[in-house]
Structure formats: C-alpha cells, structure tokens
Amino acid sequence: MADYIDIEQAKTLDGLRIVAPPGRPNPWAEGLKGMCHVKNLPFTLVGKAAGHDAALQDWTRQSSAPVAVWNEERPRTTWNEQLYLVERLAPQPSLVPDDEADRILMFGLCNELCGETGFGWFRRIMIVHGLLSNPEVGEQGKATASYLGGKYGYSPATAEAAPQRVAQILRTLSARLAEQQTQGRQYLIGDTLSALDIYWSTFAVLVEPLPLDLCPMDAAFRASFVNTDPVVAEALAPQLLAHRDRIYHDHLRLPMDF
Template sequence: MVASVLPSPWSEAAKGVLRLARVPVLAVRYRSGDAETAAWMGASNVPVVRYDDELPRTGWAEITQLAARLAPDRGIVPSDDAARVRAFGLLHEIAGEDGLGWNARAWMIHAGLESGGARGFPLPVARYLSSRYALTSDAATRAPRRVRAVLSLLDAELARARAAGHAWLLGDAPSALDVYAATSLTPLVLRDDAECPAMVPSLRGAFASLRDALGDAVSPALVAHRERVIERPITL
C-alpha cells in the first residue's frame, strides 16, 4: 500500500527498494478515509508491505530488511556487520523520526500553520498533520536546523564515497541508502512538473516554499546524485 498523493518520500522509497531488489509487487494506492482498505492492510498509515502470511510492515527499516532478505544478492544493505550498522544509521537520519523526511514535513506543516496556508501545506492539511504527528513548537523550530544538518551529513558521505572511487553512497552498486536519499531529496529539489505530473497543485506549492526557504542548502552534488539514482537502475 502506498500513498495516493504523490510523491510521498516513504512510499516512493519502499517502491524503489523493492524494485531494486527485483521483487515483484502489486502496488495499491490508499486514500485517506478508506476504512475497508485500512482494515485489510492492518494499518492506518502508508506505506504498508504485506508478504505472505507475515505481519504487515509499515516502518522503513522493516520494509528495507524484508527486501534485503528476499534478495540477498542485490546489495540492498551491506552484508558486512559494521557497514550494515553504518548504513542503517544513515538511513535513520534520512527516513527515521527526527530525520530528513520527518523534519522537512514538520517544516512544511509549521509554515502552513504560521502563514494560514500561504506557504507550506494548505491550512487544512497542516492542521491535520500537526494533530496526527503531535507537532510541538520546539520540533517545528528545530526542523530547519535538522534538515540542513542531515543534508550536510549526506553531502559529506557522498564526498567520502567519491574520494574512495565509489559511484554510489555505499560502494560500486546502488543500495537502499541511495534510494532513500533520492526520494527524500525530491520535496527539496523537484522543479520539473513532467517528473511528477500527478502531483496535486497544493503539494507542488508546499514543495516550492520549502525549496525557497532552503536556498542553496542542497548541494549540486546531491542534486546530481538524486538524478543519477532516478535515471539509472531505479525508476522512482
């Protein structure tokens, strides 16, 4: 189950990781308020991945681990213990609580509430998400700082990989880290309407206000890496 409003970084990453793993999937778009589908998927949030009779997976780590288990030779996460610990730490900085995606969303929620919907999310969306995620004023205030901090971290990781002669963040082949980095950068850099024609105008406006607020915080190297992920082995 994935989000019906495009692009959700977490839903797009789940699709991308499973595609990288070459695991056949049936993607179903979930619309808020669809009680029957929510009951079937066993959760009230997306993405949700169901596999055989196992419990539904809703977290980025559980979904990533499932993809790695189903495709052990595809390099979804490193096989080396120390490298895998590092990879999951970086993934958490991108997709976990208080990570890049979390704080970019908090930033757009706060901007929508503060501006009456002129910036960030439209006011009804901002109010709904603020309540859903129990956004506090402290969290909203620190969101811009955390977004910039994680961007700096990713930029340094990319520079480290390049200096070691690697084409991707963790080596010579794409991994879940590349996928999550690319999808989480989308709200921060997306400018071409053709890349995501199904995006609703209000969401496009929220992303635009986030880009304006960030300025040049997303380095050209990160922008180029995102484009490479999208253009090469994975279509997100």
C-alpha cells in the same frame, strides 16, 4: 497515475501488496517501490485513502503509508522492516552491505532520513508549518496540515528547530558523498547501490522534486514541498541533487509513477 486496487480487494490476494497514497510521491513509499524495482520484485499497489484511512487501520493496526504485506505475514509498516522483507523476498541485488561497518553506517544514515525525528519527519513539520501560516492556503490545505501535524509531532517549537535538524542531516550526507567521491566511488556506501542511495533519492522530493515531466505532482502540492528555508538551502549541496538525479536515471523508474 499508477493502477491501485482497494484494501478489501487487496485482502483477498496473495503476494506482495504495497499500500501507498495514489497521486502522491510519498518518499517512504517511493523508496520501497524503488527497491522492488531494482530487485525486479513484483507487487500490487493498494490505494490509501486521503486522511485517516479506517480500512487501513483495521487491516494493519496503524494508518500511515507505505505498508508492505506479504502473503499472510504481519504487515510491515516501517522502512527498516520493509527493507528486510524485500531483501528476503529478492536477495539479489542486495541493498544492504555485507561489510559490518558499512552496514551499521547505512542503517544509521537511512534512519537519519526515514526514521522518527529524521529528515522526512522534520521536513514534514516544516511543510505543515508553511501551510498553516500561509494565508493563501485554503480550508482543505489547512485541514490536511492540521491532521498531519497532529499525528506527527508538529508544534511551533518543533517547527522552529526543524530547519537546523534538516540542514544537519543534509550536511552529514553531503560529507559522506564527498568522501566517497574522493575515493572514486559512485555510491553513498561502498562500491554498489544500497538502500541509502535509494532513500536519499526519494526523500529529496521533500526539498526539490524532480522536474514535472519526471515527477508529475499537482502544482500546489509541489509548491509546498519545494524548500524555501535559507538554512536548509545552504546545506543542500548541488552534488547531493546530482547524485539523486544519477540514481534515478541509472536505477529507478522514470518518469515516476504514483
């Protein structure tokens, strides 16, 4: 497992600190860490406590992870603020396209993955639903699911809508990838790696984690992430997973370390 310091210690340090959950491949956190890796931007990992973390709430006025804190500046708690921060701290290689149309498209598609009511949001609702409705899941698993469900919009109605929404986003990304490949391009936007390639690669853990030797997750946790829904399975083109594999192998840290 990666090395983490605690929040009290983190508050005494300068530089870039990233709060993330130890032992868990949180896709938002892995995306942020991946961008730092690509940019060769050093950071210190700070452990988020499981469940509600009162110290994190006190420090950053919210309690989700990841959080990026640079020196005395305000904590960055959302994916787009975190992207702007790492772009400022390490402008090269830029992960935001120069071309305006490409940039608008990239932020829109990243939001489909990372934003509220996006792919991560609705996959979490599906995972929560799976845990709450599985009689083999114990007290601890059910408590975690209830906590996350209560915090992030779970209801039977949102769980029913979730697979179609997740599938729609996968189809959009898939069409985008196919269009790029038809033009001989290897990335989701333009001709170079962008934040979208990184976020797709880290969010794919929510449907099909990388093999155990590359993504060393706890077995029960892994099982809850693997997609079993037929609507989502049909939309999950093998080309999207192959793209994820290539981005990890060519640009990100393997085995994953969290």
